[in-house]
Amino acid sequence: GAGVSQSPSNKVTEKGKDVELRCDPISGHTALYWYRQSLGQGLEFLIYFQGNSAPDKSGLPSDRFSAERTGGSVSTLTIQRTQQEDSAVYLCASSVGSGPDTQYFGPGTRLTVL
Amino acid sequence: AQSVTQLDSQVPVFEEAPVELRCNYSSSVSVYLFWYVQYPNQGLQLLLKYLSGSTLVKGINGFEAEFNKSQTSFHLRKPSVHISDTAEYFCAVSLSGGSYIPTFGRGTSLIVHP
Numbered sequence: 234g235a236g237v238s239q240s241p242s243n244k245v246t247e248k249g250k251d252v253e254l255r256c257d258p259i260s261g262h263t264a265l266y267w268y269r270q271s272l273g274q275g276l277e278f279l280i281y282f283q284g285n286s287a288p289d290k291s292g293l294p295s296d297r298f299s300a301e302r303t304g305g306s307v308s309t310l311t312i313q314r315t316q317q318e319d320s321a322v323y324l325c326a327s328s329v330g331s332g333p334d335t336q337y338f339g340p341g342t343r344l345t346v347l
Numbered sequence: 348a349q350s351v352t353q354l355d356s357q358v359p360v361f362e363e364a365p366v367e368l369r370c371n372y373s374s375s376v377s378v379y380l381f382w383y384v385q386y387p388n389q390g391l392q393l394l395l396k397y398l399s400g401s402t403l404v405k406g407i408n409g410f411e412a413e414f415n416k417s418q419t420s421f422h423l424r425k426p427s428v429h430i431s432d433t434a435e436y437f438c439a440v441s442l443s444g445g446s447y448i449p450t451f452g453r454g455t456s457l458i459v460h461p
Binding site: 236237266268273274275276278281289324326331332333334335336337338339340341 | 383446454
């Protein structure tokens, strides 16, 4: 079956521009996570969606970052007024439910802010 | 809050040699533990996980890990590595009885030489 997909795979933007990153989770997975992976820094949690519950936004680094999940499926991560320190690989993962389930990761979007 | 430490950022090893990748965590409550692998230019995938029961967990590709509660460790081992095991390995921990959002370590780069 289809795995988690993300688009675009690469995004180059200029400082100050807004960007949108998309994630299509595995069908039927109720949980969706966004992470940021910087070189040598591991995975940094950004935001978590579970079903119709309010998202856990505790990992968002600033108010320039926001995310939504429409219809319990596709999610979009938006970064406004991008800064050079936003350059990283943004990973999306989904899992079956709200427990300690296996997360299935997408290939990521590599964001470069010039 | 929980934290994860992967002491080795890089582990070079020769093919067919044994390897151990170290992971220590800190938490005041019970935890669930995971190892994920990221092959070059691919997304993360689950190697193995400990939820409960036997402290020795076997995963894919001949890897295993042992949960040691007294030492708060979950080291990953393989008795004989292959070139194809060259990848980035991430240890992760999530808390039982609360939010299951995992905290990831910074990763260990396993480099297998012929």
